[in-house]
Amino acid sequence: MSDAKKVATKIATRESYGNALVELADAGHDDIVVFDADLAEATKTAIFKKAYPERHFDCGIAECNMMGVAAGMSTFGYVPFVSSFAMFAAGRAFEQIRNSIGYPHLNVKIAATHAGLSVGEDGASHQCCEDIALMRSIPGMVVLSPADDVEARAAVKAAYEHQGPVYLRFSRLAVPVFHDESSYTFEIGKGETLTDGFDIAIIATGLMTSEALKAAVTLKKQGINARVINMPCIKPLDEALVLRAAKECLKVLTVEEHSIIGGLGEAVCALLSEKLPTPVRRMGVMDRFGHSGPAWEVLKDYGLTADNIVANVLDFLG
Amino acid sequence: MTKQEALQLKMTATRVRMGIIESTHGAKCGHPGGSLSAADVLTYLYFKEMRIDPANPQDPARDRFVLSKGHCAPGLYAALAERGFFPVQDLPTLRHSGSYLQGHPNMNTVPGVDMSTGSLGQGVSAACGMALAARTKGTDINVYTLLGDGEIEEGECWEAFMFASHYKLDNLCIIVDVNGLQIDGPTSKVMNSEPLDQKMDAFGFNTIICNGNSINELEQAFMLFDRAHGSGKPTCFLLHTTKGLGVSYMENAVEWHGKAPNDEQYQQAMAELRASYELLEKEVQRNV
Numbered sequence: 001m002s003d004a005k006k007v008a009t010k011i012a013t014r015e016s017y018g019n020a021l022v023e024l025a026d027a028g029h030d031d032i033v034v035f036d037a038d039l040a041e042a043t044k045t046a047i048f049k050k051a052y053p054e055r056h057f058d059c060g061i062a063e064c065n066m067m068g069v070a071a072g073m074s075t076f077g078y079v080p081f082v083s084s085f086a087m088f089a090a091g092r093a094f095e096q097i098r099n100s101i102g103y104p105h106l107n108v109k110i111a112a113t114h115a116g117l118s119v120g121e122d123g124a125s126h127q128c129c130e131d132i133a134l135m136r137s138i139p140g141m142v143v144l145s146p147a148d149d150v151e152a153r154a155a156v157k158a159a160y161e162h163q164g165p166v167y168l169r170f171s172r173l174a175v176p177v178f179h180d181e182s183s184y185t186f187e188i189g190k191g192e193t194l195t196d197g198f199d200i201a202i203i204a205t206g207l208m209t210s211e212a213l214k215a216a217v218t219l220k221k222q223g224i225n226a227r228v229i230n231m232p233c234i235k236p237l238d239e240a241l242v243l244r245a246a247k248e249c250l251k252v253l254t255v256e257e258h259s260i261i262g263g264l265g266e267a268v269c270a271l272l273s274e275k276l277p278t279p280v281r282r283m284g285v286m287d288r289f290g291h292s293g294p295a296w297e298v299l300k301d302y303g304l305t306a307d308n309i310v311a312n313v314l315d316f317l318g
Numbered sequence: 319m320t321k322q323e324a325l326q327l328k329m330t331a332t333r334v335r336m337g338i339i340e341s342t343h344g345a346k347c348g349h350p351g352g353s354l355s356a357a358d359v360l361t362y363l364y365f366k367e368m369r370i371d372p373a374n375p376q377d378p379a380r381d382r383f384v385l386s387k388g389h390c391a392p393g394l395y396a397a398l399a400e401r402g403f404f405p406v407q408d409l410p411t412l413r414h415s416g417s418y419l420q421g422h423p424n425m426n427t428v429p430g431v432d433m434s435t436g437s438l439g440q441g442v443s444a445a446c447g448m449a450l451a452a453r454t455k456g457t458d459i460n461v462y463t464l465l466g467d468g469e470i471e472e473g474e475c476w477e478a479f480m481f482a483s484h485y486k487l488d489n490l491c492i493i494v495d496v497n498g499l500q501i502d503g504p505t506s507k508v509m510n511s512e513p514l515d516q517k518m519d520a521f522g523f524n525t526i527i528c529n530g531n532s533i534n535e536l537e538q539a540f541m542l543f544d545r546a547h548g549s550g551k552p553t554c555f556l557l558h559t560t561k562g563l564g565v566s567y568m569e570n571a572v573e574w575h576g577k578a579p580n581d582e583q584y585q586q587a588m589a590e591l592r593a594s595y596e597l598l599e600k601e602v603q604r605n606v
Binding site for chain 2: 033057059060062064065066067068069070071072073074075076077078080095096099100103104105
């Protein structure tokens with residue numbers, strides 16, 4: 001594949017998730033078991049089911065029970081990956097995750113797809129913009145929000161290696177692959193600087209990272225050098241990276257496809273207000289429900305585009 | 319089971335009841351009513367039925383028990399302590415700040431506790447996962463879980479019942495302590511779940527109804543669970559019990575669901591239980 005074609009490739013991170021499960025199992029990790037709640041085709045655990053049917057368990061439309069079943073199975077040394085849409089995993093089954101997985105700190109990986117507004121046409125009932133807030137609040141829970149295919153597959157493998165509960169956030173929408181797999185490494189608790197710059201730091205996560213990269217190109221043409229930081233791990237947050245960016249860039253813009261309440265933006269604000277007070281502007285879903293429409297149209301309606309990142313930066317820098 | 323053995327188990331169950339009173343009195347709160355109704359089945363499980371080793375509480379080959387009605391931790395702790403998982407003397411530290419005996423079971427602090435529970439409806443799901451894991455691993459491990467008859471008002475229980483039946487978990491024994499009372503009153507008044515036997519039958523269970531306060535009837539029930547192995551059907555015991563059993567003023571009294579005896583009530587409860595214990599001792603001697 002040529003480099004140009006590689007850049008043009010778009011893959012949904014849910015697809016990456018399904019593929020990564022198979023890659024892990026193919027590598028001989030026979031302790032992996034996968035649970036789904038009648039959404040295997042959509043969450044892409046069907047890819048694993050096809051390859052390893054004896055280790056894939058459909059729980060039916062019963063997410064709360066599924067979380068408990070996974071918790072119980074993990075006590076026998078299995079590493080369960082549990083999947084549903086973010087709304088029904090983090091949302092509906094929050095208390096099961098909190099009490100049956102989080103409190104006993106069991107080795108269960110909650111892989112939630114269809115997070116955020118980019119679910120698109122299904123509308124607000126399915127557009128979960130609260131999952132990061134919910135999962136961040138559980139003691140000991142790692143929260144991962146990868147930005148592209150390379151990072152998503154690496155995140156699944158890191159989650160598998162990690163001892164303890166992990167929440168993984170994946171999207172329905174196909175997004176550009178901007179990482180180079182040959183040189184990319186993923187570490188829980190680490191973010192990465194994608195572009196150098198000292199005029200402003202843009203900290204983004206999930207599919208907003210590629211928008212932030214596009215915005216940085218436009219800003220550069222206007223003489224503004226933005227430091228784009230990709231934050232695939234919301235918890236634990238890469239504090240050193242954020243503090244250095246705040247110190248060197250003086251202004252921080254956060255961008256996420258999640259409510260501005262409880263997400264990446266608030267995590268960054270909490271850190272900076274205590275350790276290095278810095279002006280921060282948060283872009284995200286502004287305490288509203290979503291609505292139906294094609295994914296990119298909805299994202300545009302809510303201001304989650306490269307163009308609006310540029311506009312916010314220009315306004316913020318004055 | 320010989321008569322002597324049954325008498326010995328009854329004596330142990332009485333000591334477990336004393337542990338429940340000691341711990342809730344020490345905590346000045348907690349849940350004696352449902353712990354007392356379940357004291358006999360907890361005793362049977364830990365002293366007769368389950369393959370466990372107090373010296374090796376994490377033995378991977380052990381049978382598992384999940385107290386889905388986690389508020390009855392005083393009953394579970396008393397049985398575990400009596401069985402030798404930890405000192406009986408620690409029971410009065412229940413719910414104290416700094417004690418490993420948390421208000422609801424914590425698998426990471428209490429030796430012998432296989433799953434952290436307390437939020438109703440969740441333990442049974444974990445038990446299903448354990449039974450599935452035990453079978454997937456090709457072991458002959460049994461998984462037991464105890465639910466309250468109020469607890470099964472939680473929808474998650476019925477999700478779990480469907481799951482157990484769908485995956486043919488015949489190594490799973492779901493035990494419902496049907497003591498007929500919950501916090502707000504009789505279950506028939508608060509939220510009627512009867513006819514439970516027909517519901518469990520319809521969900522595909524090997525359903526067994528018995529007196530859950532009778533050691534001899536429990537023996538029969540566990541024999542039927544044993545026979546269900548290979549049937550592809552999970553087992554469900556509907557144990558008819560008396561809430562608060564063993565302490566006269568707590569029996570069938572809804573207010574004793576979740577409060578501790580004061581000093582005077584504690585003295586009376588312990589005196590009653592000691593008297594029951596002495597009667598059993600005499601019966602044992604008569605039978606020698």
